[in-house]
Structure formats: structure tokens, C-alpha cells
Amino acid sequence: MEKTKVAIIGLGTVGSGVARILLDHGDRTGRHAGRTLWLEKAVVRDLAKARDCDLPAGVLTDNVDDVINDPEITLVAQLVGGLEPARTIMLRLLEAGKDIVTANKALLAEHGPELFDRARELGRSIAFEAAVAGGIPIITNISQCLSANQITSLHGILNGTSNYILCKMHEEGGGDYAAAVADAQRLGYAEADPTMDVDGSDAAQKLAILAHLAFGARLNWRDIPRVGIDKVDPVDIQYAKQMGYHVRLLAIADLKDRGLDCEVTPALVKAGSPLGEVNGPFNAVLVKGDAVGPLFFHGQGAGQMPTASAVAADLIDSAAGRTAITFRTLELWSDAVKGVDQADFADSTGRRYVRLMVDDHPGVLAGVTKAFGDEGISIASVLQKEPLAGEDVVPLVVMTHAASEAAIDKACATIAAMKSCRSEPVKMWVRD
Amino acid sequence: MEKTKVAIIGLGTVGSGVARILLDHGDRTGRHAGRTLWLEKAVVRDLAKARDCDLPAGVLTDNVDDVINDPEITLVAQLVGGLEPARTIMLRLLEAGKDIVTANKALLAEHGPELFDRARELGRSIAFEAAVAGGIPIITNISQCLSANQITSLHGILNGTSNYILCKMHEEGGGDYAAAVADAQRLGYAEADPTMDVDGSDAAQKLAILAHLAFGARLNWRDIPRVGIDKVDPVDIQYAKQMGYHVRLLAIADLKDRGLDCEVTPALVKAGSPLGEVNGPFNAVLVKGDAVGPLFFHGQGAGQMPTASAVAADLIDSAAGRTAITFRTLELWSDAVKGVDQADFADSTGRRYVRLMVDDHPGVLAGVTKAFGDEGISIASVLQKEPLAGEDVVPLVVMTHAASEAAIDKACATIAAMKSCRSEPVKMWVRD
Known part of the structure; x- marks a missing residue:
């Protein structure tokens, strides 16, 4: 069987997993590739560091030039994280004539256009299944399996850390955020600094990549409106649960006549619905296509072997x-593809959960409902809770029928200005 | 852009859907294929029949030789159902040098080895994404996206008709089977003769194909043990519901040291679990891989456009x-692939639901529990219901811990021989 000589750059958690698949399951990868995937080099920063995979003699090196200058190595799993030196290494690998597989979503979200352009110019390829949703093959499914469809909508739970934390808070009927974060860190689901996960940045980077694949949208991930779970009040998780909903951090891209509605935000998702039943540190994507209808994927969005599974599948496909x-x-990020523009966020419509803290006085509810009515917003249900112990403010939960973001914002501003309103109104989408 | 000339043979529901995608969305299919997919011919039996797609002049023909003898047609969607003349047409198309896309699972389950061998000999290809689970791209996911994995288990809801009927019966707390079938027929989810759907044959044919892809197993679908939903008593759906389970027709293939456990059978699936929440005429597949872990797919397993989506994706991939x-x-069904053999069904182990109808007399429960104990089966819970109105028999539901099929069968035989046992014990798997 002919050989494809492969290098791995970056032998961290995922890189070690990929090395193990190549070394331990050469029969399997070879059969599917139609040629042997031969691990020729693995580039690390520190040769002395202990690793959880045994490499044959001569494979390990701390010099990336050992890969770049070896013309027999034609395929590289580039698993260095962050923007630099990852970007420079990618460009040098492409210029040296190598096809690349990467899991670096931040790099693609930031420098995708440059890297894909360069790969095209040089007749090379970049595969990136592992960059979004880990073990779920959502990239291949969108770009290949659903290629006869116009995708009309894509709703994802793309950050397992956030999902774990929200589930933990839900289980406890509105548990403490800091305690849930600490718990996620203890279990290895959250980094020491979980900012990018909990503030929605990680999900926005992944959504930018998926929205490009599915809709041809050229989004800077920073332009995607995003609210993280660090802004979620446990009391809203508690009320959502009482009404039969889970709060989930959704990455949303909906194709509308006026453009692409794009957002990362905590939302109420009905219990028993596919996205509502995604529990723990899992990822999921609900895609709708004009031919296939709704298609739902659920699996492990992170972790050593699920991510290595995606990287190895890309190596096999490349070979x-x-x-x-x-x-x-x-034609990723090429000028040849006419995509869709981001729609004005203010025109996004949908059902809303709005929670207010108001004085327990006569006439307050009438004032609140009038504020919604004045903006043409129809109310589906109102839930007035008992006053919190020892306080005279009562939580008031309003579930609206479909309304625009702009109308909801105006109604909330009117209510916030009322003397009887005691804190900023909280609003979230409601999805069934 | 270069052209690939395509023919469709069989312009029924799915064929018309494929024609519509090719005719209405040539830009989309062309962009993804890198070449124009040009519908050159559509072969039908009856030229006069009304159809739900408008074809350009000269496309429609009732002579398959117009395709076979046209060397410019290199790709054919063969959508004639049944075994003959579908098999002969496939062989003639291959011999004429054409690549084939088909949705005919019965043909592949029956004549797959012959057809794939012939295609290989002739250097042609057969794609069959639409043959299993309709719009869910499970074939591509198993054969391409998960190629770095050893798949260890595959549990599917592969027959939407059965799933609709079971859900309908569940909704009504154990509704009437015949009424649910009639309802499915009225809504177009069941054929006039639904035998192949409700007796598990359709699911077994699909499972045989998936088990070959995932495990290299060479199964005759008739050798897969199968129980259909036509054997399910509404009372068991009612009891399952009371205990927090749904009854689902599962197609199961589990890789064990002793071989492949393969079965199509109604089973109790926990509410809130991915397979437990598959409602209505949908399909779903839960795959486990040694690297990726559990991966769940859910979508429309039938219907015009979902199935056409899969056929068209295959046409694009082929072109x-x-x-x-x-x-x-x-290397499908080739001698080059070493697969796994079907395991002895008697050694299958798992938790079981066993429902008995026994006399309402002292000592009966003791006799029943002794019968399980004598076979080394540990009982997880026992639920004795009130006697049915006007009768002196009581339903007794036993949930066991993991036990082998053989042990369960022996215990059930012992119980069935007891004077106090008034009907054949009913047993189903329990899956969480």
C-alpha cells in the first residue's frame, strides 16, 4: 500500500489523541484512505515534557523546519492553538506544498480569508472538521451531505462548557453560577480562565465558520451580537424550569428575506425538544434545509478522542x-461565492421571555401590559410570583408572542423608566 | 462549466423530487459538484401519467435503452423500487459504464454483493445514501466522517411508519393498534399494505446495510432476529409510559467480543433520552465509536424532498x-474486508421488561420471583397492577437487571408452565 507521510504539529491533548489513532489503528485509517497514513514527525515545543502517547524513535522534534523542509511529508495536522505562531506556520506549510488539517477555530475565524485564499493559490487544501463542535462532523455534513439544500436555519449548542454550567444551575433549580463554574473546572470542562467560553466568544467564532459554510455569509465573529451565560441570573433558570424550559446558550443563524439573523445568546428552549434535551458538556446542531427539513446532530463537542476522531477523519479524507x-x-471565503449579509438585529422577531422586578402595588401590572401593548406586542402569558422573602418587590414574568427585537427593547425601556420597576428588565428568546 | 449528463430512472415521488432539485437548483448543485448536473433523460413506465414536475422537451422517455445506449450519460439515479427489473437495469447500467445512485434498500439488502462486485470489476461506483434513513446522511457519516473509529454500537429508529404508530398509541396511553395504523395511512405515513414496515422487515433490511458499513458484517437481513410492532400489546405501551419509558422499534447492532448482536425489536427507551424523544414519523440513529463516543442523528427518514436531498447529494458527490x-x-461486500460474524442471540444480555398475566392468588409472586432467581436473574423492580375490571387476573410487570436472552427465556418458560400464569409472558429490552 502506498504511503502518505503525515506530521502533527502540537502534541497536546488533541495531538496526542491523533498520534494514537495513527499509531495504533494504521490498518483502519489505511483501509479508509486507500493508503497508509504514516506518522513521520511530531513537532513539540518541549522535547522533555511527558506525553500520553509513545512515539517511535525519530518522530519527535522541536523544529518545525523538519516538517517544512521534508518534501515527502505532504499532509500536516496543524494543532497549535492561538493566532501566532499558528498563522505563520500554516502559511509556511502551504508554501512548502503541504495539505493541512487543523482544529484551530480562532485562527480560521480571524484569518480564514487569508489562509483559504493562499491555499487556493497554491493548489493546496485546508480541512477543519475539528474546529467546530469537536466530534460532531457538522462541517462535512453541511458542506457535503446537505449540498443539494439551501440551508435556511442553523441553531447550535456549540460551547460544551457553557452548556454544562447551565445544566448544573438548572438541576439545582437555579443554582449558583460561580459554584457551577468551579464544578466545571474541577471536572475539566472549563479552563482556568473560562472567559472565551462563558462570554459567548467561542460560540461566536464557531458560528461565524458555520454561517460561512451554510450561507456564504462573511462575518467577523466580533460583529455577531452575543450575550454570554455570565449574564444569566439563576432566578431566570429557575422560572424557565418551572415553565418547562431549559436555558441554553444558542448560536443562531436564520436566513430571512432581509438577510441573515445571527446571534449568540442564552435562550429558553422547550424541555423534550432536541436542543432542550442536550445535557452536560455536549454540543448539538439543528440544521434546517429546504429539501431535507430539520436535521439534528448531537455529540461530544470537545475532549481528546472525539476531537482526534474529527482530525483523523480529515487526514483520511485528505490522503x-x-x-x-x-x-x-x-470556494471558502473566495470572491466567487455570493453570500448573504447580516440582517439588522433590531428586526429579528420571535417569542420573548421578559422578567421584571416590580413593586407589589396595584396598577403596576396594568402599566407593564400597557407598555407591551403600546408597541403592538401581544402577551402569551404573565406569571406573577410571590414577593421574595422580606422584600416588597415581586418578580413578574411575561411571555410574549412573536415580536421584533426593536419593539421588545422599546417596551423594556418604557418599563425600566417606570418608578415601580426596580431593576433592568431581563429578556431572552423562547424557542420550542 | 463542464457538464455531467444525468438520467433518472423512475419518476415517482422521490424521482420527481430529484428532478426538481436538478432543474430548479442547477446553480446550487453545479457549484457543489464543480460541474453542471444536466438532466438529460427521465425514464418512466407510462408517458401519459401526470407528474408533479415539469420536464424540458425531450427529457421524458419510456425506454431505458435511451439511457443505456447514450454514452454521454455517465451518471444515473436508479429509483425503480423492488428487486426486478431494478436489478437487471442496475447491471445493464454498470455494464454501459455508468455510475449509479440508488435509494433501493431492498435491492441492496438482497443483491448488494452481486451489484457491488460487478461495479468494482467495471470500475464504476454505486452510491446509496437515500437507501437508509432517508434525509439523515448516515451512510456518509459512517463510511466517511467516522472512518477513524471502530464503531462499537449502532441503535436506530429506521422505520418512520412504526415510530408514528407507536407514538400515537403512546399518546393515548396505550391506544388501539389498528386505529393508529389507519391514522398513519390517512396521513400518508403508512402504505395500503404496511406489512414490511410493521413486521420489522424494512428496518432489518436497513440494519443489514448499516451493519455491513459499520462492522463489515455480512448479514442476510432475514437472519436478523426481528419482532415487529404488530406484536406489541397496547397495555405494555401503557405500563411503559407509567414508568417513564417509550416503546420504540429499535434496530440494534452491538459489537461484542463474541460477535455482533443484531436485532430488530420493540424496546423500552427512557423518556428524555435521545432515542426516547424521537416522535412521529422520524428516523434517528445513535452510533458509538471508540474515539468519538456517542453521536446522535435525527431527521426525516422518508418523504419526497428529504429522500431527494440524499439522492441529489450522492449525484453531486459522484459528479x-x-x-x-x-x-x-x-470495498463493500468484497472478500478483501474481514468482517464480524453475528453473535448467538441467546447470549445477548441486557435489562428486560417482562409482563405477566397471573392469577390474583397468594404465593404467585413468590413463584414468579423464584423462577427468575433460579436462572440467576436479579429483579430491579416489580409492579403489580390492580386486577383488570371484572377479571381475576392481575398484570405483573418485572423489570430485571442485566440478564442473557437465554436466561430470560428459561425463566419465562418456567413461569408460562405455572398453573397461575394465564398468558404467554411478554418481554422487551430496556434501554436508557
């Missing part, structure tokens, strides 16, 4: 020759 | 050149 075809036809 | 690579490396 077999499928990636070159897909990469050429997809 | 783009990906299918040729995948088909070559998969």
Missing part, C-alpha cells in the same frame, strides 16, 4: 483525495 | 469525484 475536491468546490 | 474514492476504499 484519499476527497478533501481536495471539496475544498476546490466550496 | 465531483468523491464517490469513486469512497466506493473504492470501502
Whole structure:
């Protein structure tokens, strides 16, 4: 069987997992690629560091030039995180004539256009299944399996850390945020600094990549409106639970006549619905296509072997020759593809959960409902809770029928200005 | 852009859907294939019949030789159902040098080895995404996206008709089977003769195909043990519901040291679990891989456009050149692939639901629990219901811990022989 010589750059958690698949399951990868995937080099920063995979002699190196200057290495799993030196390494690898597989979503969200352009110019390919949703093959499914569809909507739970924390708070009927974060850190689901996960940045980067694939949208991930779970009050998780909903951090891209509605935000999702039943540190994506209808994927969005599974599948596809075809036809971030623009966020419509803290006085409810009515917002239900112990403010939960973001914002501003309103109104989408 | 000339054979529901995608969305299919997919011919039995798609002049024909003898047509969607003349047409198309896309699972389950062998000999390819689970791209996911994994388990809801009927009966707390079938027929979810759907044959054919892809197993679908939903008593759906379970027709393939456990059978699936929440005429597949872990797919398993979506994706993959690579490396049903054998069904183990109808006399429960104990079966819970109105028999539901099929069968035989046992014990798997 012919050989494809492969290098791995970055032998962290995922890189070690990929090395193990290549070394331990050469029969499997070879059969599917139609050629042997031969691990020739693994580049690390520190040769002395202990690793959880045994490499054959001569494979380990701390010099990336050992890969770049070896013309027999034609395929590289580039698993260095962050923007630099990852970007420079990618460009040098492409210029040296190598096809690349990467899991670095931040790099693609930031420098995708430059990297994909350069790969095209040089007749090379970049595969990135592992960059979004870890073990869920959502990239291949969107770019290949659903290629006969116009995708009309994409709703994802793309950050397992946030999902774990929200589930933990839900289980406890509105548990403490800091305690849930600490718990996620203890279990290895959250980093020491979880900012990018909990503030929605990680999900926004992934959504930017998926929205480009699914809709041709050229989004800077920073332009995607985002609210993180660090802004969620446990009391809202408690009320959502009482009404049969889970709060989930959704990454949303909906194709409308006026453009693409794009957002990362905590939302109420009905219990028993596919996205509502995604529990723990899992990822999920609900895609709708004009031919296929709704299609739902659920799996592990992170972790060593699920991510390595995606990287190894890309290596196999690249060695077999499928990636070159897909990469050429997809025309990622090329000027040849006419995409869709981001729609004005203010015009987004949908049902809303609005929670107010108001004085327990006669006439307050009438004032609140009038504020919604004045903006043409129809109220589906109102839930007035008992006053919190020892306080004279009462929580008031309003579930609206479909209304625009702008109308909801105006109604909330009117209510916030009322003397009887004791804190900023909280609003979230409601999805069934 | 270069053209691939395509023919469709069989312009029924799915064929018309495929024609509509090719005719209405040529830009989309062309962009993804890297070449125009040009509908050159559509072969039908009756030229006069009304159809739900408008074809350009000269496309429609009732002579399959118009396709076979046209060397410019290189790709054919073969959508004629049944075994003959579908098999002969497939062989003639292959011999005429055409790549084939088909949705005919019965044909592949029956004549797959012959057809795939012939395609390989002739250097052609057969793609069949639409043959299993309709719009869910499970074939591509198993054969391409999960290629770095050893798949260890595959549990599917592969027959939407059965699932609709079971859900309908569940909703009504154990509703009437015949009424649910009539309802499914009225809504177009069941054929006039639903035998192949409700007796598990359809699911067994699909499972045979998936088990070959996932495990290399060479199964005759008739050798897969199967129980249909036509054997399910509404009372068991009612009891399952009371205990927090749904009854689902599962197609199961579990890789064990002793071989592949394969079965199509109604089973109790926990509410809130992915397979437990598959409602209505949907399909779903839960795959476990040794690297990726559990991966869950949910979508429309039938219907015009979902199935056409899968056929059209195969046409795009074939025209783009990906299918040729995948088909070559998969070596479907070839002697080159060492697969796994079907395990002895008697050794299958798992938790069981057993429902008995027994006399309402002292000592009966003791006799029943002794029968389980004598076979080393540990009982998880016992639920004795009130006697049915006007009768002196009581339903007794036993939930066991994991036990082998053989042990359960022996215990059930012992109980059935007891004077106090008034009907054949009913047993189903319990899956969480």
C-alpha cells in the first residue's frame, strides 16, 4: 500500500489523541484512505515534557523546519492553538506544498480569508472538521451531505462548557453560577480562565465558520451580537424550569428575506425538544434545509478522542483525495461565492421571555401590559410570583408572542423608566 | 462549466423530487459538484401519467435503452423500487459504464454483493445514501466522517411508519393498534399494505446495510432476529409510559467480543433520552465509536424532498469525484474486508421488561420471583397492577437487571408452565 507521510504539529491533548489513532489503528485509517497514513514527525515545543502517547524513535522534534523542509511529508495536522505562531506556520506549510488539517477555530475565524485564499493559490487544501463542535462532523455534513439544500436555519449548542454550567444551575433549580463554574473546572470542562467560553466568544467564532459554510455569509465573529451565560441570573433558570424550559446558550443563524439573523445568546428552549434535551458538556446542531427539513446532530463537542476522531477523519479524507475536491468546490471565503449579509438585529422577531422586578402595588401590572401593548406586542402569558422573602418587590414574568427585537427593547425601556420597576428588565428568546 | 449528463430512472415521488432539485437548483448543485448536473433523460413506465414536475422537451422517455445506449450519460439515479427489473437495469447500467445512485434498500439488502462486485470489476461506483434513513446522511457519516473509529454500537429508529404508530398509541396511553395504523395511512405515513414496515422487515433490511458499513458484517437481513410492532400489546405501551419509558422499534447492532448482536425489536427507551424523544414519523440513529463516543442523528427518514436531498447529494458527490474514492476504499461486500460474524442471540444480555398475566392468588409472586432467581436473574423492580375490571387476573410487570436472552427465556418458560400464569409472558429490552 502506498504511503502518505503525515506530521502533527502540537502534541497536546488533541495531538496526542491523533498520534494514537495513527499509531495504533494504521490498518483502519489505511483501509479508509486507500493508503497508509504514516506518522513521520511530531513537532513539540518541549522535547522533555511527558506525553500520553509513545512515539517511535525519530518522530519527535522541536523544529518545525523538519516538517517544512521534508518534501515527502505532504499532509500536516496543524494543532497549535492561538493566532501566532499558528498563522505563520500554516502559511509556511502551504508554501512548502503541504495539505493541512487543523482544529484551530480562532485562527480560521480571524484569518480564514487569508489562509483559504493562499491555499487556493497554491493548489493546496485546508480541512477543519475539528474546529467546530469537536466530534460532531457538522462541517462535512453541511458542506457535503446537505449540498443539494439551501440551508435556511442553523441553531447550535456549540460551547460544551457553557452548556454544562447551565445544566448544573438548572438541576439545582437555579443554582449558583460561580459554584457551577468551579464544578466545571474541577471536572475539566472549563479552563482556568473560562472567559472565551462563558462570554459567548467561542460560540461566536464557531458560528461565524458555520454561517460561512451554510450561507456564504462573511462575518467577523466580533460583529455577531452575543450575550454570554455570565449574564444569566439563576432566578431566570429557575422560572424557565418551572415553565418547562431549559436555558441554553444558542448560536443562531436564520436566513430571512432581509438577510441573515445571527446571534449568540442564552435562550429558553422547550424541555423534550432536541436542543432542550442536550445535557452536560455536549454540543448539538439543528440544521434546517429546504429539501431535507430539520436535521439534528448531537455529540461530544470537545475532549481528546472525539476531537482526534474529527482530525483523523480529515487526514483520511485528505490522503484519499476527497478533501481536495471539496475544498476546490466550496470556494471558502473566495470572491466567487455570493453570500448573504447580516440582517439588522433590531428586526429579528420571535417569542420573548421578559422578567421584571416590580413593586407589589396595584396598577403596576396594568402599566407593564400597557407598555407591551403600546408597541403592538401581544402577551402569551404573565406569571406573577410571590414577593421574595422580606422584600416588597415581586418578580413578574411575561411571555410574549412573536415580536421584533426593536419593539421588545422599546417596551423594556418604557418599563425600566417606570418608578415601580426596580431593576433592568431581563429578556431572552423562547424557542420550542 | 463542464457538464455531467444525468438520467433518472423512475419518476415517482422521490424521482420527481430529484428532478426538481436538478432543474430548479442547477446553480446550487453545479457549484457543489464543480460541474453542471444536466438532466438529460427521465425514464418512466407510462408517458401519459401526470407528474408533479415539469420536464424540458425531450427529457421524458419510456425506454431505458435511451439511457443505456447514450454514452454521454455517465451518471444515473436508479429509483425503480423492488428487486426486478431494478436489478437487471442496475447491471445493464454498470455494464454501459455508468455510475449509479440508488435509494433501493431492498435491492441492496438482497443483491448488494452481486451489484457491488460487478461495479468494482467495471470500475464504476454505486452510491446509496437515500437507501437508509432517508434525509439523515448516515451512510456518509459512517463510511466517511467516522472512518477513524471502530464503531462499537449502532441503535436506530429506521422505520418512520412504526415510530408514528407507536407514538400515537403512546399518546393515548396505550391506544388501539389498528386505529393508529389507519391514522398513519390517512396521513400518508403508512402504505395500503404496511406489512414490511410493521413486521420489522424494512428496518432489518436497513440494519443489514448499516451493519455491513459499520462492522463489515455480512448479514442476510432475514437472519436478523426481528419482532415487529404488530406484536406489541397496547397495555405494555401503557405500563411503559407509567414508568417513564417509550416503546420504540429499535434496530440494534452491538459489537461484542463474541460477535455482533443484531436485532430488530420493540424496546423500552427512557423518556428524555435521545432515542426516547424521537416522535412521529422520524428516523434517528445513535452510533458509538471508540474515539468519538456517542453521536446522535435525527431527521426525516422518508418523504419526497428529504429522500431527494440524499439522492441529489450522492449525484453531486459522484459528479465531483468523491464517490469513486469512497466506493473504492470501502470495498463493500468484497472478500478483501474481514468482517464480524453475528453473535448467538441467546447470549445477548441486557435489562428486560417482562409482563405477566397471573392469577390474583397468594404465593404467585413468590413463584414468579423464584423462577427468575433460579436462572440467576436479579429483579430491579416489580409492579403489580390492580386486577383488570371484572377479571381475576392481575398484570405483573418485572423489570430485571442485566440478564442473557437465554436466561430470560428459561425463566419465562418456567413461569408460562405455572398453573397461575394465564398468558404467554411478554418481554422487551430496556434501554436508557
